[in-house]
Amino acid sequence: MRADALRNRERIISAAREMFVEQGADVPMDEVARRAGVGNATLYRHFPDRDELIHRVTLHVMERIIDQADSALTEETDAFEALGRFVHAAAEERIGALCPLISQAGDAKDHPETVEAGERLDRAINTLMERARSAGLLRPDVAVGDLMVAVTQLTRPLPGDGCSGFDGYVHRHLQLLLDGLRAPARSELPGSAATLEDLRQLS
Amino acid sequence: MRADALRNRERIISAAREMFVEQGADVPMDEVARRAGVGNATLYRHFPDRDELIHRVTLHVMERIIDQADSALTEETDAFEALGRFVHAAAEERIGALCPLISQAGDAKDHPETVEAGERLDRAINTLMERARSAGLLRPDVAVGDLMVAVTQLTRPLPGDGCSGFDGYVHRHLQLLLDGLRAPARSELPGSAATLEDLRQLS
Amino acid sequence: MRADALRNRERIISAAREMFVEQGADVPMDEVARRAGVGNATLYRHFPDRDELIHRVTLHVMERIIDQADSALTEETDAFEALGRFVHAAAEERIGALCPLISQAGDAKDHPETVEAGERLDRAINTLMERARSAGLLRPDVAVGDLMVAVTQLTRPLPGDGCSGFDGYVHRHLQLLLDGLRAPARSELPGSAATLEDLRQLS
Amino acid sequence: MRADALRNRERIISAAREMFVEQGADVPMDEVARRAGVGNATLYRHFPDRDELIHRVTLHVMERIIDQADSALTEETDAFEALGRFVHAAAEERIGALCPLISQAGDAKDHPETVEAGERLDRAINTLMERARSAGLLRPDVAVGDLMVAVTQLTRPLPGDGCSGFDGYVHRHLQLLLDGLRAPARSELPGSAATLEDLRQLS
DNA sequence: AATGAATGAGGGTTCATTCAT
DNA sequence: AATGAATGAACCCTCATTCAT
Numbered sequence: 001m002r003a004d005a006l007r008n009r010e011r012i013i014s015a016a017r018e019m020f021v022e023q024g025a026d027v028p029m030d031e032v033a034r035r036a037g038v039g040n041a042t043l044y045r046h047f048p049d050r051d052e053l054i055h056r057v058t059l060h061v062m063e064r065i066i067d068q069a070d071s072a073l074t075e076e077t078d079a080f081e082a083l084g085r086f087v088h089a090a091a092e093e094r095i096g097a098l099c100p101l102i103s104q105a106g107d108a109k110d111h112p113e114t115v116e117a118g119e120r121l122d123r124a125i126n127t128l129m130e131r132a133r134s135a136g137l138l139r140p141d142v143a144v145g146d147l148m149v150a151v152t153q154l155t156r157p158l159p160g161d162g163c164s165g166f167d168g169y170v171h172r173h174l175q176l177l178l179d180g181l182r183a184p185a186r187s188e189l190p191g192s193a194a195t196l197e198d199l200r201q202l203s
Numbered sequence: 204m205r206a207d208a209l210r211n212r213e214r215i216i217s218a219a220r221e222m223f224v225e226q227g228a229d230v231p232m233d234e235v236a237r238r239a240g241v242g243n244a245t246l247y248r249h250f251p252d253r254d255e256l257i258h259r260v261t262l263h264v265m266e267r268i269i270d271q272a273d274s275a276l277t278e279e280t281d282a283f284e285a286l287g288r289f290v291h292a293a294a295e296e297r298i299g300a301l302c303p304l305i306s307q308a309g310d311a312k313d314h315p316e317t318v319e320a321g322e323r324l325d326r327a328i329n330t331l332m333e334r335a336r337s338a339g340l341l342r343p344d345v346a347v348g349d350l351m352v353a354v355t356q357l358t359r360p361l362p363g364d365g366c367s368g369f370d371g372y373v374h375r376h377l378q379l380l381l382d383g384l385r386a387p388a389r390s391e392l393p394g395s396a397a398t399l400e401d402l403r404q405l406s
Numbered sequence: 407m408r409a410d411a412l413r414n415r416e417r418i419i420s421a422a423r424e425m426f427v428e429q430g431a432d433v434p435m436d437e438v439a440r441r442a443g444v445g446n447a448t449l450y451r452h453f454p455d456r457d458e459l460i461h462r463v464t465l466h467v468m469e470r471i472i473d474q475a476d477s478a479l480t481e482e483t484d485a486f487e488a489l490g491r492f493v494h495a496a497a498e499e500r501i502g503a504l505c506p507l508i509s510q511a512g513d514a515k516d517h518p519e520t521v522e523a524g525e526r527l528d529r530a531i532n533t534l535m536e537r538a539r540s541a542g543l544l545r546p547d548v549a550v551g552d553l554m555v556a557v558t559q560l561t562r563p564l565p566g567d568g569c570s571g572f573d574g575y576v577h578r579h580l581q582l583l584l585d586g587l588r589a590p591a592r593s594e595l596p597g598s599a600a601t602l603e604d605l606r607q608l609s
Numbered sequence: 610m611r612a613d614a615l616r617n618r619e620r621i622i623s624a625a626r627e628m629f630v631e632q633g634a635d636v637p638m639d640e641v642a643r644r645a646g647v648g649n650a651t652l653y654r655h656f657p658d659r660d661e662l663i664h665r666v667t668l669h670v671m672e673r674i675i676d677q678a679d680s681a682l683t684e685e686t687d688a689f690e691a692l693g694r695f696v697h698a699a700a701e702e703r704i705g706a707l708c709p710l711i712s713q714a715g716d717a718k719d720h721p722e723t724v725e726a727g728e729r730l731d732r733a734i735n736t737l738m739e740r741a742r743s744a745g746l747l748r749p750d751v752a753v754g755d756l757m758v759a760v761t762q763l764t765r766p767l768p769g770d771g772c773s774g775f776d777g778y779v780h781r782h783l784q785l786l787l788d789g790l791r792a793p794a795r796s797e798l799p800g801s802a803a804t805l806e807d808l809r810q811l812s
Numbered sequence: 813a814a815t816g817a818a819t820g821a822g823g824g825t826t827c828a829t830t831c832a833t
Numbered sequence: 834a835a836t837g838a839a840t841g842a843a844c845c846c847t848c849a850t851t852c853a854t
Contacts, residue, residue, distance in 0.1 A: 004814095008814085026229070028848060028849085029848075029849060030848075030849090038814080038815085039814060039816065041814070041817095041850095041851085041852090042815065044850070050849075050850095100361050100362055101362075103361045103363040145372070146372070146375060149376065150357060150376040150379060150380075153356045153357045153376070154353060154356050155356075156356060156359060159303060159304075159307050160306040160307045166352070166402070169348070169394060172392045172394050173349065173353045173356070173380075175393065176345070176353060176383035176384060177353075177379055177380060179383035179388065179390055180382035180383030180384075181379060181383075185382065187378055187382055190374045191371050191372060191374065191375050194372060199369070203369070204837095205832090205837065205838070207838075207839090208838060211838085231822085231824085233823075241840085242839060242840040242841065243824090243840080244826080244827080244841075245838075245840070247824090247826080248838070252824080253824080408834075410834080410835095411834065411835090414834090414835085430768075432635070434827060434828085435828060435829085444835080445837065446828095446829090446837085447829095447830085447831090447835070447836050447837075447838095448834080450828090450830085451834075451835075451836095455829075456828075506767050506768055509767045552778070552782065555782065556763060556782040556785060559762045559782070560759060560762045560763065561762075562762060562765060564712045565633070565712060565713050566713045572758070572808070572811060575754075575755070575758060575800060577799045577800065578755060579758065579759045579786075581798050582751070582759060582786055582789035583759075583782075583785055583789055584789070585788070585789035586786055586787070586788035586790075587785060587789075592791050593784055593787065595784050596781055596784065597778060597780065597781050600778060605775070605778075608775060609775070611816065611817070611854070612854090613818090613853080613854085614816075614817060614818090617818085637845085638845065638846080639844075639845085647818075648818060648819040649820080649845090649846085650818070650819055650846085650847080650848080651818050651819070653845090653846065653847080654816095654819095657846095658846080659845080
């Protein structure tokens with residue numbers, strides 16, 4: 001790929017990520033192109049339709065979240081602290097805004113690359129959780145899917161514009177969740193623990 | 204109001220609530236009308252535009268949630284059990300699908316009726332929380348806004364169709380939240396406690 | 407017809423005339439009904455469709471204009487003064503706003519009542535003009551159709567709202583027209599003199 | 610601008626002008642597009658809404674009328690003949706059908722380009738009138754606004770379709786007006802002379 | 813490869829007219 | 834007779850996607 005084409009591709013993904021965060025997946029494609037500083041047809045050359053664009057943006061954010069999980073694992077000594085750091089870092093990566101998009105992107109969620117990235121993400125977070133669980137700090141009845149769905153949901157932006165003021169509260173709610181995750185369990189959870197793969201097949 | 208008109212109005216609200224839950228606030232108005240079994244112009248006679256329809260649906264659900272809070276307060280003896288019952292009942296009322304709609308309905312969130320219903324909701328839930336807090340069962344550093352936002356977020360449906368399989372997991376996550384809410388607090392929360400009014404003004 | 411029905415009919419015609427003058431023939435029927443203080447279905451009972459309403463309003467104004475012609479004939483001694491008085495009076499009757507409506511009312515302009523009223527109007531104005539012509543005050547190469555079309559056009563309101571400020575100028579332009587009608591003719595007119603019947607058949 | 614886009618733009622303006630003349634400002638936008646041989650969205654790309662389309666069409670016709678005024682000034686020796694030629698030429702440019710549209714186009718009449726074109730038009734016609742007035746051929750108590758409103762009104766098409774037969778009479782009425790404008794004045798005019806700017810501010 | 817331009821399908825809303833009370 | 838309510842067709846406008854330069 002030519003160097004300028006690659007640069008365009010990256011600018012489009014970056015613009016799309018920003019706009020998806022701010023305005024959701026329904027943002028007009030022309031607006032994405034304009035924010036990226038390219039013509040609309042250039043956008044379509046790189047991403048044949050909206051689904052493909054969403055697909056690539058979500059893959060991109062999954063990679064970043066995997067990186068965050070790895071960093072937290074490496075750089076934090078306390079196992080539960082590592083989990084907490086990861087949770088708050090995932091929020092900053094806008095997991096709540098971006099990951100749910102995949103359910104709007106046709107069959108993208110079953111695409112091999114998505115599945116594969118999901119597996120790596122599952123492994124990375126599972127490692128984090130396993131370490132905390134082994135240390136007796138994490139309640140034993142939760143799995144990666146539980147954590148990721150809860151974090152995603154708690155950090156989802158409200159539809160429509162302008163509710164960005166809520167961001168300040170998000171970390172409070174994540175902290176409440178983390179307190180609920182701490183061992184020992186204070187109640188019995190209904191249902192059963194879910195992996196990311198379980199969730200993917202459900203959706 | 205004429206009897207048939209009232210019946211139509213109720214059928215429209217009911218259809219709209221169902222479709223908002225299933226497909227979000229962007230459902231075509233004509234589809235809502237069709238589901239309600241009326242012509243599209245009948246819908247517009249009752250609700251001059253989409254904002255008004257959303258406004259009335261959200262008011263309706265707020266009333267139902269207030270009722271749930273009152274029931275929980277009356278019928279449960281354990282104060283924390285009451286809170287838990289209310290949280291799960293609010294999920295069943297689809298608080299996560301319906302309350303966020305108000306931010307998509309223009310100025311509806313500042314409408315006097317919405318404000319007033321919000322105040323009553325705040326009082327009802329505050330009573331529930333106060334009772335649990337007095338009994339030493341609820342951590343003292345949370346307020347109504349914290350609870351309601353977290354519950355709303357955790358129960359929001361994913362965008363797009365068909366992810367209804369997640370519903371089974373929602374109650375797990377609510378339970379995690381409730382465990383995090385229990386006294387004693389396991390960590391210090393960032394930021395400060397919010398009332399519903401605080402949140403309304405933010406949004 | 408019952409007394410209250412007759413009263414309603416008159417209120418509707420009156421409301422329609424006002425609104426046609428202010429907003430043109432495209433005013434919503436429901437608005438006419440509201441201005442008249444009746445239900446919309448009552449309007450439709452009296453006038454089966456918009457064309458019929460326009461038809462009746464224009465007949466009504468034609469009668470009033472005939473009256474104005476008769477008054478001018480009777481009450482003015484100078485024959486050209488009588489013509490001038492009539493022209494300005496027709497403007498006040500909103501001939502320019504109301505008579506053109508008939509061309510928007512389907513086949514109403516060929517309705518026997520319209521034809522008959524047109525004939526009476528033609529006779530009345532012709533009498534006025536003939537008297538002025540006999541007195542050597544009116545140029546001989548103009549007929550009723552010329553006068554009425556020119557007066558109608560010069561007094562037509564602009565489409566859209568709010569241009570009522572123009573009214574002040576209308577009488578200036580009518581006066582210019584009257585000066586052009588005075589004998590002796592200052593130029594030769596193209597085409598030939600037209601009766602109202604000529605015009606009706608054209609339109 | 611690309612050559613094909615420019616061609617489309619001109620075809621749209623041309624189609625719109627024809628249809629505005631025939632059917633008024635309320636023609637469906639889709640019909641204009643169809644007459645122009647383009648898709649409806651192409652029309653909207655060039656003219657974001659109906660107001661903008663009207664705005665551009667009226668600007669276009671104003672330019673053509675200015676040209677007519679200049680031609681009449683240059684090519685006619687007799688000063689009143691020049692005025693007469695201009696008046697009839699303005700009628701052929703459909704001034705009566707097109708200029709009133711501007712009052713239906715939102716704030717277009719206060720748009721700088723419209724104001725500026727109006728000023729040039731005022732100057733061009735004022736030159737014509739001044740020359741005739743200096744030659745003692747034009748009555749002194751009229752101004753540009755008087756002339757233009759009268760010409761516009763006398764040449765306005767009737768609402769609705771099909772009354773094109775009237776066109777033959779229009780030049781008769783313009784001639785009557787011109788005879789009324791000739792010096793010496795045969796009566797005193799009510800009100801005061803108006804410039805185009807006066808009229809714009811009124812409307 | 814990049815892009816401005818074109819397009820057709822779809823959704824929101826209005827309104828003339830008809831229906832039911 | 835009077836009326837509030839219901840309706841479907843029409844129109845404006847947007848946008849995802851394709852085409853032509």
